[in-house]
Amino acid sequence: MTLEDRLARSLHEGLARLDVPPGDLDGARRAGGRLRRRRRVVAAVVAAAVAVTGLGVLAWDREADDRVTDPAGSGSWQRMDDAPVPGRAMPLAGWTGEEALFVGGDLEPCPPAADCVVPSVPARDGAAYDPDAQEWRVIAEAPVPMGYWFRTTMVDDTMVIVGDGRWWAYDAGDDAWTRLPAPPAPTEDTGSISSADGRVLAMSRRGRVQVLDLAARTWSELPAAPRRLVGAVVATDDGVVVSGPTRGDGTGVVAQIWDGSSWSEVPVPQRNSFRHWTGERLVELDPQRGADGERAGGILDPATREWSPLPDRLTDSAGGGWSVNAAEGPLILGWGYLYDDRDGSWARQAPRPEAAQTEGVSAVWADGRVIVFGGVDSSAQSYEPVSQAWAWRP
Template sequence: MTGDPQAQTEVLLRRALAPLLQETQEVPNTIVQGAVRQGRRRRRFRRAGIALVPLAAAVAVAVTVVSIRFSATSPDGPPTDTPRTKGWQTVAESPLSPRGNPTLVQVGEDVVVLGGSETDPCPPTAFCALDPDDLADGAVYDPDRDVWRSITPAPIRLTNISTASSGNSVYVLTHPLSGSGPKQQLWEYSLTEDRWTQMPAPPQPMDSLVSAGTDHLVAYVTAHTKTWTADQSYDIASRTWRSVPRDPLAPSEDRNLIATESGDLVVIAVDRHTQRGKPTWSPWRTAQWNAVTKTWKEVPTPDIVDSGPTWMWVAGRVVNPTTQTIDLGKRLVGTGGIFDPADETWQPVPSAPVGPEGVLPNLDSAGSGRVFVNDQILDVRSGTWTQAPRPPTRFPTQDAAAIIVNDRLIVFGGATFEGSRGTLTNDTWVLPLLATTASPP
């Protein structure tokens, strides 16, 4: 047998140890690869390294297999729900340096971490005017295997960007800078080729980028100011842009454009205010774009008003999870809602139990049918809230990034503080959402 020694070791271990698991197929990757890593740590001599890896790996796997069989078959064995499946936990060390405000993007089952800044963090109660020390590097994290790998640095600084993913690629839209700065750019990073490629930029500056179906991106502006600006659709295969027809809400402000897996679009926005004396609260309006008929349709929207956080796409619905209500004198009005584009229906956000506030930094995120906001987790399908556990003392208090992938809330980077002195971190924290406890009514 020739080739990579680690690959040889894994093949031999699978063949030798499958009977111990009473299986005829294969030993799980996590067992074999973990054992190989343990075998490597047991090496003592450079020349004998390759010979010692299989031996140490075999011992490690044997112990692991026996432990698994014992815990699975013996009622007196250790519990199968180990501490690693509950609460916040740090995972494998990242190859990236400590940083604040990185960007996290899901690609398949992986999380791509891009850029951020190494600038000293600003205390939460202070105003800092610092020269940014922006980064262009990145890495990919596999949550299932708890493995990191570095990627080729980007040709641009990866801060203040908008991202979207399609297939095995991440698309990065730079911020539309004014004055003498560089023009807006669009870059594609291919995970399979580990390569950055510059793509045609939108014909006019856009603010944000989203994936629409499997073959398109849509770039849009978050507000129509002096004139109406057409949103832009990008065909990935042909690398061409075209204008999206004007939606029935335009001109509008606080625009949230959400793209579905089918390529349909939903725009939720408020009317643009052209006169002085802007009202305190503005009602949301909704419109849908049908990717098949290529037409817009305004959808009646319940009496809810503009407030944070933003609208998110999760569980086949457009969700603003805020439960705040506003007293307009004659009536109470909500600020959040749940819209189902399939049947054009609205539902209110379920009432959230009162819990501790401000324990976690701003980690608003959505995925796996859930939304995380204000230290709580909303299961969109069941309408139930869950209180996130209190994090450890060294958990970042600001400038961290979060994403939900495969029932895990993953947090990377950020800063911790002792008084006014901040320290950047490159720790990765994971909270298994299935192991959290539902909040009492």
């Protein structure tokens, strides 16, 4: 599989490695706590006012299309010092609250249309960047190569990683790796993981939500949902949401909501699973359309069961090949757009710097700014991975 193919699959999964990004839950709770109190006052009125086949559908304000502005914010991309590790494509990324972590990735990405004998050479090394001090440091080498297909989530300053059937934790404060116990049931290799309050959530292959208490190093399991889904799991302020297709063709997506005591189900007219919690809503920022014209992404408020489509003006080519995807609380950057869930506004991201790599980059929100590292210089005949790093603040 070429790097181009892998990028397409990664984008189609919809920020698949950003299950609950670094700082996401803390930032989301701060941003969402005040709004949640106001929302509950009107939730019953809204839910009664709109219903389509049992799903409250909140029609997106058509003026929202006019809020797609250009460019995003007033900032621009700034070149940082190169990382002190070899170049790579699609490293794993996370935010500790002080440093942006980049671990593993593909050291020898395969050029498009090439028939590579070894499709991927994962890295074991990594680096951390302190945006306040503007300094890099090399971190302890991982016990095993960390491929781009591994999944991550952050618990404070610890990056939890699952891949190839094994679980690991990297403690940035101690600069140390530890092996974590495996869950009772195997998880999907391409499945999502999420975290909240020191616990990590993962879907088993039989469709059950498994919960790792990171401090105790013990696993438990939520009660089975009425319908078996093999999809994405996301921790919210009030519980857990599992979403995924109900049919073999990948369509018929539903969201199953665990409120701490019972499950409920909401059908959503989109093609992809939800992978990000903003503090108020679940958002899948993927403007692609299927053959039936249905969008891959959408927005769901699990408290009111209201679903909103993405604005019509969003396209899947706004990024111009600049595949920067990152999410933190109410802010989501992806597909060339910046979405702010606090006011539902959209903006096109700042244009890609001419000198920046175009493919295979990884990005993370870091205290209000986006840090980008890695990628491939596709203009070079050798298709070499790079150690470039960029920063942008909206």
